[in-house]
Amino acid sequence: MNNGDTLRKLLRDADAKGYAIPAFNFSDIWDFKAIVEAAEEEEAPIMIASNPLVVAELSPAICAGFGLAAMKQAKAPVILHLDHSFKTEMCKDCIDEGYPSVMIDASKYDLETNIAMVREVMDYAKENHVHVEAEIGKIKGKGIEGDFKGGDFLAAVEDAKALVEATHVDSLAVGIGSAHGFYQGKPELNFERLAQINAAIDTPLVLHGGTGIPKEDIQRAIKEGINKVNVGTIIHCTYMNNLRAELNRVGENPYTLDVMKAVYPKVKEVVKGWIRVCMANGKA
Numbered sequence: 001m002n003n004g005d006t007l008r009k010l011l012r013d014a015d016a017k018g019y020a021i022p023a024f025n026f027s028d029i030w031d032f033k034a035i036v037e038a039a040e041e042e043e044a045p046i047m048i049a050s051n052p053l054v055v056a057e058l059s060p061a062i063c064a065g066f067g068l069a070a071m072k073q074a075k076a077p078v079i080l081h082l083d084h085s086f087k088t089e090m091c092k093d094c095i096d097e098g099y100p101s102v103m104i105d106a107s108k109y110d111l112e113t114n115i116a117m118v119r120e121v122m123d124y125a126k127e128n129h130v131h132v133e134a135e136i137g138k139i140k141g142k143g144i145e146g147d148f149k150g151g152d153f154l155a156a157v158e159d160a161k162a163l164v165e166a167t168h169v170d171s172l173a174v175g176i177g178s179a180h181g182f183y184q185g186k187p188e189l190n191f192e193r194l195a196q197i198n199a200a201i202d203t204p205l206v207l208h209g210g211t212g213i214p215k216e217d218i219q220r221a222i223k224e225g226i227n228k229v230n231v232g233t234i235i236h237c238t239y240m241n242n243l244r245a246e247l248n249r250v251g252e253n254p255y256t257l258d259v260m261k262a263v264y265p266k267v268k269e270v271v272k273g274w275i276r277v278c279m280a281n282g283k284a
């Protein structure tokens, strides 16, 4: 089966069995390795996501190269994904390189423009069965994936319905109060709105801004209809903080592999914890 179709099947399975597919952001080959090994050891289906900054820096071809190799070799279902592309061109470039899943985030535009951009990517994705995620409402906070501080973040049920009816998009990220980056205070998720959107449409729903949301809230969101949970900040912060600690420990003239072999297992432990929070362990 093509990997886009595999993802559609995994999201349906997650919905039926009451867990979520976690999607982890990677920045290089070492956190990528940590994420894939965590999925294998937890026997979990996961998504491994490159954000547009990483794709722009490393190139769609290199990111696709990592992902295609992992999708072939890994002992668990691992699906490569382009996270939060604000441009249709990057979605197309990644599709050309073999990505099975892309996100077009046109949530900052009006509904009509959002629909038009999602349609454009859906049309391009069709031939290769590529899975497409869109966004309605807005993800709060400041992070690599965007910066939104306004009050009108909440996804409207009618907008979610209209976007899905007009585009038949495969999955939908919903603005329900979650934020990219670390939270200031306790996250306040609007579970009522989530349940309303879930009742109105059949499309798998995605929760962004996983870092910092307590386990109980993640699991409640899954119960109310979330099928995919995005986690980024805690991955790169764990990676970089442990890298600094290890470099300080070993002192001058370290060898890359020695340092990385000490650091990446720390990232793997965090990923495993999130797989369990999403209840995806043992679901491969």
Ligand code: 13P
Residues within 6 Å of the ligand: 025, 083, 084, 143, 145, 179, 180, 181, 182, 207, 208, 209, 210, 211, 230, 231, 232, 233, 234
């Ligand atoms: P965090 O960085 O807050 O975990 O969010 C990740 C995310 O939503 C990526 O799209």
